Amino acid sequence: MQKTEYEQKNSRTATGEYYDGGEVETIVYLEGLITALIRNGVEPRRAHNIVAATKYLSSRLGAKADQPIELDLMKAENYIHRARTGKWLPKERLDPFGE
Numbered sequence: 001m002q003k004t005e006y007e008q009k010n011s012r013t014a015t016g017e018y019y020d021g022g023e024v025e026t027i028v029y030l031e032g033l034i035t036a037l038i039r040n041g042v043e044p045r046r047a048h049n050i051v052a053a054t055k056y057l058s059s060r061l062g063a064k065a066d067q068p069i070e071l072d073l074m075k076a077e078n079y080i081h082r083a084r085t086g087k088w089l090p091k092e093r094l095d096p097f098g099e
Contacts, residue, residue, distance in 0.1 A: 049083035
């Protein structure tokens with residue numbers, strides 16, 4: 001599938017080997033997801049947080065060799081918590097290694 005000129009100039013997902021491998025470019029999938037959530041009545045702020053969590057779980061989890069998956073899981077959990085409660089997790093809960 002050939003990208004439009006706009007997509008070529010504005011694609012931030014085109015680089016980084018950890019983004020390769022999917023049939024649908026991550027940003028295209030996430031844009032469709034946020035559109036569907038809002039169309040189904042999900043408040044935009046909540047939809048954004050759901051999509052942010054989905055990003056960490058669908059395309060980033062374990063993709064960076066120098067980064068443990070616990071970091072991406074914690075980021076996703078933080079966005080899910082915010083989607084549910086409107087607040088970020090307490091800082092003491094954000095360190096997956098207990099340091």
